[in-house]
Amino acid sequence: MKAQLCGLLVAAALLSPQAGLAQGDSQLYDSMQRTGPQTMEGTQAVEVEAEVISVNKKTRELVLKNEDGEKVTVKAPPEVRNFNQISKGDMLKIRYVESLAVEIKKKGTADNMTNTSSEIVRSKEGQKPGGMVVGTVSAIGTIMKVDKPKNAVTVKGPQRTVTFHVQDKSVLDQLKKGDQIEVKYTEALAVSIDSVKR
Template structure:
C-alpha cells in the first residue's frame, strides 16, 4: 500500500531541531506486506547534565558533539530532586505509521489515545509520553498512470499517496477504505553519571 518513504525522517527532523539538539542518531525502516506498509523511525540523543538550577527547574545539557541546551523540566516530571550534575540523559523519539487497505465503504473516522508512562517514586526522572492515532480514510480517486491514490480523511482533507508497487493498485478503487495507525512517543531516561 502507499507510503511516502520520507515521512518518518522528515517528522523526526522537524522534531529534533525544535528540541535544540544537534545530530541525533536516526534510524528508519520500511516494511511491506500484501496491502500493508509500515514505516518506523527512531531518533536518539544522549547528553550530560552540566548544571542544575533547582528553583527554576532548569537543567543544562551538553551533547557529545558539544551542543549545549537549557531545558526547563515541568512540575509534572517526577523526582526532579534525584538529578545530579554528570548524570546522562537519553531522549528517544519513536514514530511509526502503518497504512493498510480495508475493503468496503463507510464514514471516515479518527480516534486518538494518549500513551504515558512515568518514573516511579524515588527513581531517577524519566518516562515516556506519546499518542496513537487511528484513522480511516475514503479513497476518492485512483490514478494508475501517476501511481497515486487520493484519500479523504475525517476532517475533509484530501491527501495524495504515492504507490511504489503498481501491483498494489490493481485492487484499489474509489470507495475503498484506507486505515492508518500513527504512533509517536518521546522517552526520556536518566542514568547516574560520575557526579561533580
C-alpha cells in the same frame, strides 16, 4: 503529542535537529514496506543523549550538552517529578519511535472516522526523572481518486480530503475508487536520566 513531554522533562527537539520527525519528515514514509497483500508498514527510531553540565535546584534549570557538543539550557516544569535527583554528569537519554501501518479494504462499508489515544507514564517517587508518552491515531478514509501518472491517491477522511504520493507504484494497481484505507499511526517517546558511576 510531544508537547506533553513537558510533564516528563524536556522537549526532545531541544537536544537534536533530528527530533520532530512526525512534523513533515518523509523518512517514515520512505521506509514503508509491503507486509501483506493489502498491508504496508513503516517504522523509524531516533536515539539522542545529552550530558547534564549543571543543575540549578532553585530555578529548576538544567544545562545540557548534546552529542555534537552544543549546550542548551532547559527549565523543568513543576510536573517533572524527582527533579532534585538530577546531578551534574548524569546522562539524559531520549528514544523516539514512530510507526505507520496501512491496510487497504476493498469496498469497505465502515464510516470514515478518527480515533486518538495517549498514555503517559512517569517515574516513581524517589527515582530519577523520566517516563514515556505513547500516542496513537487511527483513521479510516475512502479513496476518491487514483492518479497513476502522478503516483497520487486522494482520500476522503472524516474531516478533510487529502492527496498523498505513493512510493511503491505497484500499490496503485491495487487501489480503486471506493476502497477504504485504514491507517494507524503511533508515536512513542521515552526519556530517562542515568547516573554516571563515580
